[in-house]
Amino acid sequence: MMVAAVRPGEAGAMGTRLSAPRLPVPDKATLDKAFSAFSKVVGKDWVFDSKDDAALYRDPYSLLWDEAEEKTASGAVAPTSAEQVVDIVRIANEYKIPLYPVSTGKNLGYGGAAPVLPGSVVVDLKRMNKVLEVNERNSYAVVEPGVSYFEIYEHIQERGLKLWIDVPGPGWGSLVGNALDRGLGYTLAQYRNHFDAHCGMEVVLPTGDLMRTGMGAMPKAETWQQFKTGYGPWVDGMFSQSNFGIVTKMGFWLMPQPEAFATGRVSVPKYHDLIPLVDIMNRLEAGHIVQGGFNLSCPIIGTSIGGGPTAMVPTQQDPEIMAVVNDPIGFVPERLDPLGVKHGIPFWTCECNYYGPRKLIEAQWACTKDAFKAIPGVHFELGEVETMPLPKEKVDTLQDTVFYGIPTLRTFSVGPLKDYGGASVVGHVFFSPVVPRTGEAVIAANEVLGTIARKHGLPVTPIQFPNAAFERTFLFVVALPVTRDVKVNQQIRAIFKELIAAAAERGWGEYRTTPAFYDEIMDTYSFNDHALRRFHETVKDAVDPNGILSAGRYGIWPQHLREQQQRRKSA
């Protein structure tokens, strides 16, 4: 299966890459000329060329903070239209200026607004914040990249449209940026997958050409946001987690406001009950019986029930249970089974969410119970079936509003972050591997990754449960702290790399990461001598011959930087 035929001259057998190159960034005189040309496009006020300006684009959650390798910008330019983006890209090609577009720059934990290649000029798209259309009859929206979840939510509320958006944890991010980084949310499966919920793009290519995908390529078409694939190759996926173009418009399918929402709770008593629990979840999801998602938690060791960003906060600490958890000889989860029975605490709880008319929710809940009742000792509890929209008084009392399609920043109010390694913790980065959607895989991931996390004193619970936001997929997310202490951050980077390697050894690959680990992770997707990365590089060189756009993003480097890395490696 490992047959490879490599074209002469192709980067065939490069194998594992070195870390990000330290580039000869454009000299000051060239940069000044480019900034001057950018000024003519966007106006002087929207070119940010001072050191202080550039500092605003640092990633506050960078694990490279204040180190030589920190990924900092040379400056920024903020256009208001696709036409201005075209002009900026043409100027960048003329002066060979590396560009790094960001939508709202709020991709915290996965990179923020900082470029991958130090010295790049950030193309800050937050001024492109027009909601171009919200169509209630066909339930979609078209937005520019600067539109945040808060802004489109307000737009919809002001007009009284009966449509919901699907929001990520914090709501200040961009719909376009989040979807392109393949972020996820909390409502119905189709909408939770933010890239999958998009329909149609407008893209400025690295050569400055303006392109529309899907039905958008047909003049006069009114179906740009109705039919994804159009005619001929469907190229939209190429512009997610990549550096092949700057997306300047994007359509999103929205959900009609549901009549009601409810959460049903399925609890099972034993550690190994997770195996049938997951199998039944999978069939309910693939049969489209439960569509509002599943949130797993582990009450026996005191993780709160509720899923979402707050699920890792311990809520109870029974001493008998904690003695087993903290047994110096080692934690054997099965030993908790009888204690759970004794204290009446389930081992696992799976929350199932339902959106729709009341009678549909009731039927879906009945079908859910029918399916899970095969597990001995299972317990069911349906929460209140709430009529939508929630009254404002109710919204104000909620810890989290994401399940109601309401953007929020309350995820940041979960309490003070603990210190790590003697240093104050300022944020987190996320290690987010895809593991098989089986109970066995979750148990194995707890053994392999949980053990590493605990060994290093990371703030993880004794048993971790996976995120099921993507259909048919489990993400086993481990949050790692970020500090302002260089030595501590270096330790944390080493732990992150240990996790990457241990996961790859089991075939668990990350779905997304912070730029410090783009290359390491792309290295693990190595089938047939990195055929997929070599394909990306072939495309990159063709569509971006000067290599100006987002060099290094998701491990894709343009030709001149790959050659430089090769020379460094050979030297």
Place this chain on the structure above:
Amino acid sequence: MMVAAVRPGEAGAMGTRLSAPRLPVPDKATLDKAFSAFSKVVGKDWVFDSKDDAALYRDPYSLLWDEAEEKTASGAVAPTSAEQVVDIVRIANEYKIPLYPVSTGKNLGYGGAAPVLPGSVVVDLKRMNKVLEVNERNSYAVVEPGVSYFEIYEHIQERGLKLWIDVPGPGWGSLVGNALDRGLGYTLAQYRNHFDAHCGMEVVLPTGDLMRTGMGAMPKAETWQQFKTGYGPWVDGMFSQSNFGIVTKMGFWLMPQPEAFATGRVSVPKYHDLIPLVDIMNRLEAGHIVQGGFNLSCPIIGTSIGGGPTAMVPTQQDPEIMAVVNDPIGFVPERLDPLGVKHGIPFWTCECNYYGPRKLIEAQWACTKDAFKAIPGVHFELGEVETMPLPKEKVDTLQDTVFYGIPTLRTFSVGPLKDYGGASVVGHVFFSPVVPRTGEAVIAANEVLGTIARKHGLPVTPIQFPNAAFERTFLFVVALPVTRDVKVNQQIRAIFKELIAAAAERGWGEYRTTPAFYDEIMDTYSFNDHALRRFHETVKDAVDPNGILSAGRYGIWPQHLREQQQRRKSA
């Protein structure tokens, strides 16, 4: 918005293309050498180099049959493994032999097994017919391109697995081929869209490199069929309706066998009731309340109820109604409204399909009635809620089994085809534009496209209804006859082109077509001087530098053939 920056040397302003080039196909001596080299890979018995052999790959539904432009092959080669495909591609690069891969070659009405570029060698993948895995716990399958719907169905039945496949009209086609041409089916929305239901690919690139996408790029990953997008750019869409690679393995998400199936019928009395009918359909679908699809029909003018391939067969011919339909002054559909009331025949019927537990189906039907009851005069009727699997005796009596996930060829038994233009009709090609998902658009498409179809005596009903198999999308399909009479076929080609132009004028673009019209249709996707096609060409030249693979497929020609076309145009 029409700003374009074109790289020097790029095919910037080519605009509308000429039709397919007549190529200098490889000379006999070079072909013989290549066939001899192919023999060493696959064995002499699996190289088909005679004229009789090549004739087997003619498209029986070609509108160019026996004309100089007919798209015929030089021969064929039939590998049994991805490794053999790699070797064939390497040989083709060495001898500059144009290749044209087909899966089972059954894409009738959309091209069959014939290459786009005459003289190409067909890479016939039907011997690669292994079902590599069917996973019941996680509801997916992995197949090679030669696996037909019949074969995987038998595989699942023999093993007693509780999984359903989603099948297209005729079941002899390939899962891989149908998905790559973006075909559609009849069960739940996610599975009906055959490309959307795939997860993970293995591809032989035109240079002979073997690549796996998504999680398949990670060695040891068990999630290749569980998580679509993997890490970095998601490239799978590039290999649909294109010529960027030969797909040798593909994963598909399957549906757990539902407990039951039922069809609910919603009938409305007036022509313009279609407008609220479609709006309500859209909200039920986007809210994931009706997920089993909608089949529209038009009982007032005698189209049968039942959707699918048989829906266009007239079943009743009331004389009073036919007098209005055939009014020599012109057919005004609204004039049928009172006759429908008088005879108790609804104007429109929308069948809604439901899959799942009985109590869920009953609730979904209740919600469906709640939603449609806003239309005055609406009538509801729920068919039998049938327990799955259907008993074999029942299956044997059905006109069509596609709604039950059972492959069939009964679609070919709808009776003899009428003559057209004095010639016997041997088959059909389909004109399949995407129109907005509104009642107004269906009415407009009937006026514009229906009028053209009737003017030319095409076998269409007085009112045509759209196909709603794709979510949020309407396809307005017109079947055109194919004969063995060159003059008649030329007329039909002219009608097809008239339809393309009239549709494009309204912004209605085709989602798929037969090769005779690949270029004409790609021409209509012309935003910003054909930016999307120019992007495809840039990618094509990079990934297939010798231009050997499926030249011309979906209007994408390699560089040397584009240049030849330019010379012909200038000459």
